[in-house]
Amino acid sequence: METRCVVLDIGGVLEMTPETGWDEEWERRLGLPTGSMHRRLDDIWKAGSIGRITEGEVRARVAAVLDLDAVRTDAFMADLWDEYLGSPNEELIAYVRSLRTRCRLGILSNSFVGAREREQKLYGFGDLVDDIVYSHEIGVGKPAAAAFEVTCARLGVRPEDCxxxxxAEDNIAAAEAFGMRGLLFADNAETIAGIEAHLTRRRAR
Structure with a gap:
């Protein structure tokens, strides 16, 4: 028996995450050359995205690399999370909530250690879908095939049902190569229409 399934990304889809300019502001405060801060922190960002370090270790390493005291470290991390969490895409979230009785629902997100707790507190994503697969929890992110494999396994569905x-175009291409259908997010109207077409097509087969 076929099980219809929809899997969504978070940042840029369920969350709107425009750039706030927080990083440029911190470079100005710290007297760093433009664009240099993220290069200095790149190893930390990569490790945090696949769960190789804890939140506490992120904080300690950021403070050490940028020579921040406790107060400025708190402010730095708050600014980072403010941009990361963005604002909820209320229309799409409400639509996805309406799908709970129609299909299996999942989230697959390239994330950062600490994201689950914050996103659940702000947006309740854990109550929106059947399962959330975070890169920092499984140790691999999109576009790696393993990320899609884990998602399908945890939702109990076949790739072709999803x-x-x-x-991100690269992630859509990777999902399609894995056997899923892909839908590049452009706006809510096109996304909702695409999901409806997928669900209707699945019912008709």
Whole structure:
């Protein structure tokens, strides 16, 4: 028996995450050359995205690399999370909530250690879908095939039963190569229409 499934990304899809300029502001405060801060922190960002370090270790390493005291470290991390968490895409979230009785629902997100707790507190994503797969929890992110494999296994569905919605073309291409249907997010109207077409097509087969 076929099980219809929709899997969505978070940042740029369920969350709107425009750049706030927090990093440029911190470079100015610290007297760093433009664009240099993230290069200095790149190893930390990569490790945090696949769960190789804890939140506490992120904080300690950021403070050490940028020579921040406790107060400025708190402010730095708060600014980072403010941009990361963005704002909820209320229309799409409400629509996805309406799908609970129609299909299996999942989230697959390239994330950062600490994201689950914050996103659950702010947006309740854990109550929106059947399962959330975070890169920092499984140790691998999109576009790696393993990320899609874990997602399908945890949702108990076949790749061909799934529609994957993401705002990055590389991730859509990887999902399709894995056997999923892909839908590049452009706006809510097109996304909702695409999901409806997927669900209707699945019912008709």
């Amino acid at each position: 529609l994957f919605v993401d705002d």
